[in-house]
Amino acid sequence: MLSERRLEVLRAIVQDYVGTEEPVGSKALTERHRLGVSPATVRNDMAVLEEEGFIAQPHTSAGRIPTDKGYRLFVDKLAAVKPLSGPERRAIHSFLDSAVDLDDVVARTVRLLAQLTRQVAVVQYPSLTRSTVRHVELLSLAPARLMLVLITDTGRVEQRMIDCPAPFGETSLADLRARLNSRVVGRRFTDVPQLVQDLPESFEADDRGTVSTVLSVLLETLVEETEERLMIGGTANLTRFGHDFPLTIRPVLEALEEQVVLLKLLGEAKDSSMTVRIGHENAHEGLTSTSVVAVGYGSGDEAVAKLGVVGPTRMDYPGTMGAVRAVARYVGQILAES
Amino acid sequence: MLSERRLEVLRAIVQDYVGTEEPVGSKALTERHRLGVSPATVRNDMAVLEEEGFIAQPHTSAGRIPTDKGYRLFVDKLAAVKPLSGPERRAIHSFLDSAVDLDDVVARTVRLLAQLTRQVAVVQYPSLTRSTVRHVELLSLAPARLMLVLITDTGRVEQRMIDCPAPFGETSLADLRARLNSRVVGRRFTDVPQLVQDLPESFEADDRGTVSTVLSVLLETLVEETEERLMIGGTANLTRFGHDFPLTIRPVLEALEEQVVLLKLLGEAKDSSMTVRIGHENAHEGLTSTSVVAVGYGSGDEAVAKLGVVGPTRMDYPGTMGAVRAVARYVGQILAES
DNA sequence: TTTGGCACTCGGACCGGTCGAGTGCCAGGG
DNA sequence: CCCTGGCACTCGACCGGTCCGAGTGCCAAA
Numbered sequence: 199m200l201s202e203r204r205l206e207v208l209r210a211i212v213q214d215y216v217g218t219e220e221p222v223g224s225k226a227l228t229e230r231h232r233l234g235v236s237p238a239t240v241r242n243d244m245a246v247l248e249e250e251g252f253i254a255q256p257h258t259s260a261g262r263i264p265t266d267k268g269y270r271l272f273v274d275k276l277a278a279v280k281p282l283s284g285p286e287r288r289a290i291h292s293f294l295d296s297a298v299d300l301d302d303v304v305a306r307t308v309r310l311l312a313q314l315t316r317q318v319a320v321v322q323y324p325s326l327t328r329s330t331v332r333h334v335e336l337l338s339l340a341p342a343r344l345m346l347v348l349i350t351d352t353g354r355v356e357q358r359m360i361d362c363p364a365p366f367g368e369t370s371l372a373d374l375r376a377r378l379n380s381r382v383v384g385r386r387f388t389d390v391p392q393l394v395q396d397l398p399e400s401f402e403a404d405d406r407g408t409v410s411t412v413l414s415v416l417l418e419t420l421v422e423e424t425e426e427r428l429m430i431g432g433t434a435n436l437t438r439f440g441h442d443f444p445l446t447i448r449p450v451l452e453a454l455e456e457q458v459v460l461l462k463l464l465g466e467a468k469d470s471s472m473t474v475r476i477g478h479e480n481a482h483e484g485l486t487s488t489s490v491v492a493v494g495y496g497s498g499d500e501a502v503a504k505l506g507v508v509g510p511t512r513m514d515y516p517g518t519m520g521a522v523r524a525v526a527r528y529v530g531q532i533l534a535e536s
Numbered sequence: 537m538l539s540e541r542r543l544e545v546l547r548a549i550v551q552d553y554v555g556t557e558e559p560v561g562s563k564a565l566t567e568r569h570r571l572g573v574s575p576a577t578v579r580n581d582m583a584v585l586e587e588e589g590f591i592a593q594p595h596t597s598a599g600r601i602p603t604d605k606g607y608r609l610f611v612d613k614l615a616a617v618k619p620l621s622g623p624e625r626r627a628i629h630s631f632l633d634s635a636v637d638l639d640d641v642v643a644r645t646v647r648l649l650a651q652l653t654r655q656v657a658v659v660q661y662p663s664l665t666r667s668t669v670r671h672v673e674l675l676s677l678a679p680a681r682l683m684l685v686l687i688t689d690t691g692r693v694e695q696r697m698i699d700c701p702a703p704f705g706e707t708s709l710a711d712l713r714a715r716l717n718s719r720v721v722g723r724r725f726t727d728v729p730q731l732v733q734d735l736p737e738s739f740e741a742d743d744r745g746t747v748s749t750v751l752s753v754l755l756e757t758l759v760e761e762t763e764e765r766l767m768i769g770g771t772a773n774l775t776r777f778g779h780d781f782p783l784t785i786r787p788v789l790e791a792l793e794e795q796v797v798l799l800k801l802l803g804e805a806k807d808s809s810m811t812v813r814i815g816h817e818n819a820h821e822g823l824t825s826t827s828v829v830a831v832g833y834g835s836g837d838e839a840v841a842k843l844g845v846v847g848p849t850r851m852d853y854p855g856t857m858g859a860v861r862a863v864a865r866y867v868g869q870i871l872a873e874s
Numbered sequence: 875t876t877t878g879g880c881a882c883t884c885g886g887a888c889c890g891g892t893c894g895a896g897t898g899c900c901a902g903g904g
Numbered sequence: 905c906c907c908t909g910g911c912a913c914t915c916g917a918c919c920g921g922t923c924c925g926a927g928t929g930c931c932a933a934a
Contacts, residue, residue, distance in 0.1 A: 223896050236908055241897070259896050259914045274752070298695075337673045345671070347685060347695075357685075357693050358637075433771060435788035447785075451772035561927050576877055579928070597883050597927050 206233060207243045208252055209276045218512055219439075221261030266477035266511060269489070273474050273515050281368050281515040286314065290528050297532065300324070300354055302430050307505065307529050312432025314521040317453065317509035320492075322464055323427040324354055324502040324533065331382045331390065336375045336412065341365045346415055350387075351497070360415050365409040370405050374412065387420050426503070428457055439510055449484025450508065462506040464492050472519060477511045487511055491518050494518050495526035497533035505529070544571060545581045546590055548569055550602050554852055557777075559599030562607050588620045604815035604849060607827070611812050611853050618854035620862045623857050624652065628866050635870065638662070638692055647868050650770025652859040654720040655847035657790065658830075659714065660802055661765040662692060662871065663776055669720045670730065674713045674750065680701045688725075698753050701745040708743050712750065725758050764799060764841070787822025788846065801861075802830050803840040810857060815849045825849055829856050833864035835871035843867070 252268035311319035494501025591607035694820035832839025
């Protein structure tokens with residue numbers, strides 16, 4: 199459709215605009231890039247690009263800036279994901295290697311992403327629904343009070359208090375604990391409900407009520423905690439975008455406080471393949487001049503959660519995508535090892 | 537020192553400036569407040585107040601704005617903490633009452649504070665050092681791998697993986713678990729080290745290594761996790777302060793990401809009494825035009841953690857202090873009940 | 875001690891002119 | 905047919921000057 203050279207012009211416009219934050223004109227373009235043609239030619243190409251909706255001018259007789267559609271084309275066809283430099287890789291490794299537990303991994307990942315991309319980083323905790331059970335523990339805190347502790351293969355721990363309908367003996371407790379674990383350890387959370395549904399029947403009448411209660415709390419935990427947790431960081435990077443400031447930053451900060459919104463943003467990403475949402479594609483008012491770069495990560499082949507960055511549509515896509523991908527991969531490795 | 541009327545003038549200046557965000561002049565003052573004197577008199581008073589360092593003018597022939605010292609005087613002598621309105625109180629109660637666990641309480645508290653004060657809210661999780669032990673649990677995940685779970689009276693749960701030097705039998709494990717709990721349950725975290733130091737001796741030689749390891753992890757957890765956790769919210773409120781924007785907001789966002797800095801800010805507050813740090817009193821560059829209002833809260837008489845808000849020195853101190861105090865009290869009640 | 879008057883200052887808004895980057899269009903040349 | 909150089913035009917940014925008004929400090933009088 200568009201000639202090779204016109205694509206080249208678009209690429210040049212995107213690169214220059216991302217670098218300078220100023221509308222870029224035909225003359226400046228020919229000076230900074232070896233396009234091999236004169237400004238006049240570039241002007242014609244620009245006119246075509248504008249006609250097609252890839253670029254626009256803020257006001258008459260100013261340079262052009264890419265539209266969302268322009269960025270989209272750039273990301274899809276023109277941009278190669280930029281691999282990180284050696285030192286950057288090493289920094290990732292050494293920084294993440296010293297994490298001590300899951301919280302720490304997530305916290306470090308957020309900081310890392312924010313620093314590498316100089317943007318706002320968002321990391322989702324490994325999701326329960328795609329995890330498997332490592333261990334279920336029942337503690338007796340009081341005669342009729344138990345605590346349920348659930349440990350996932352990704353190291354996440356959830357706990358719940360349980361008030362029992364009747365006192366529950368230590369032997370019954372040990373029995374339940376053992377049977378529960380033998381059935382669910384190593385299984386996926388989604389499979390747990392059917393695996394345990396007949397458990398109460400195998401207990402004596404006195405204990406059935408309590409066993410049922412425990413199981414219902416367990417299942418409730420699985421469902422409730424599917425509502426995923428997030429960690430964000432690097433919000434100070436929002437201030438790097440000058441002029442039209444409060445207008446831009448405000449809705450972004452608000453969106454960042456709404457977990458629901460964030461989860462939706464990340465969630466739209468297809469499993470494990472990198473997703474880039476540009477400007478209006480986000481379909482959340484306030485984020486219309488914002489792009490989201492997200493990717494799934496996981497301890498095995500399958501993605502257990504997502505991470506990504508949020509930044510202005512005018513961002514360094516190749517670099518950002520490279521950083522996001524690299525971090526996601528290494529976090530996956532870390533999780534697999536632990 | 538300062539006459540009654542001059543104090544009144546200062547109060548009027550602070551109130552007007554907080555409301556309008558604009559330097560306030562003598563004429564406007566006499567119009568808005570019934571001071572009973574003419575602008576000229578007010579001018580004289582202002583000259584004195586400026587001489588004493590309570591107010592300043594941004595440029596010659598502009599109105600006056602309060603200095604940090606002026607705000608300090610206002611807070612100490614002139615401002616009455618403004619109690620919340622009935623509906624506000626009810627809102628607090630109903631919003632916090634529906635919290636389901638500690639995380640939820642903290643999360644809701646942050647949102648509440650941010651909404652009430654329209655500023656950035658910071659809530660510290662109940663501190664471990666002032667908590668007591670509700671339960672210690674040891675789980676055997678693998679022959680030589682244990683998990684330590686620590687439950688506090690405030691409902692906080694910490695867990696740690698332990699790699700044992702040698703396999704540890706179930707009976708030994710049960711034994712250790714029982715002895716550990718009998719010694720530390722109900723005791724303060726700070727007392728735990730001496731309560732358990734002689735435990736290894738009472739075990740057989742084979743197990744002593746493991747017991748020591750477990751204890752060292754336990755103690756480590758107590759120390760490490762004394763490094764307290766925080767939750768913040770309402771950062772979008774930072775955008776409410778117009779003009780000199782990026783310069784102001786940037787360092788604040790940066791500081792908010794540094795837990796250490798925040799903890800220091802809250803930490804400076806004396807136990808349970810409300811503390812207000814104004815501008816330069818914060819002694820952290822970047823927060824010099826920022827004030828911190830903090831107060832301790834706790835389930836009993838004693839404060840187990842702090843909460844507060846961070847905002848511009850130009851803030852509504854009476855209202856903010858009222859909201860902070862009210863929220864802290866009610867959170868304390870909630871914790872005491874649970 | 876308060877008050878009204880007065881001269882002075884200074885920042886902000888407004889206005890008009892200039893400058894330059896950038897555009898669109900067109901005619902000529904490979 | 906496409907590229908190129910030229911040309912007229914547009915429009916925002918910048919600069920300097922003027923005006924206005926809010927606010928001040930000082931002073932003499934009540």
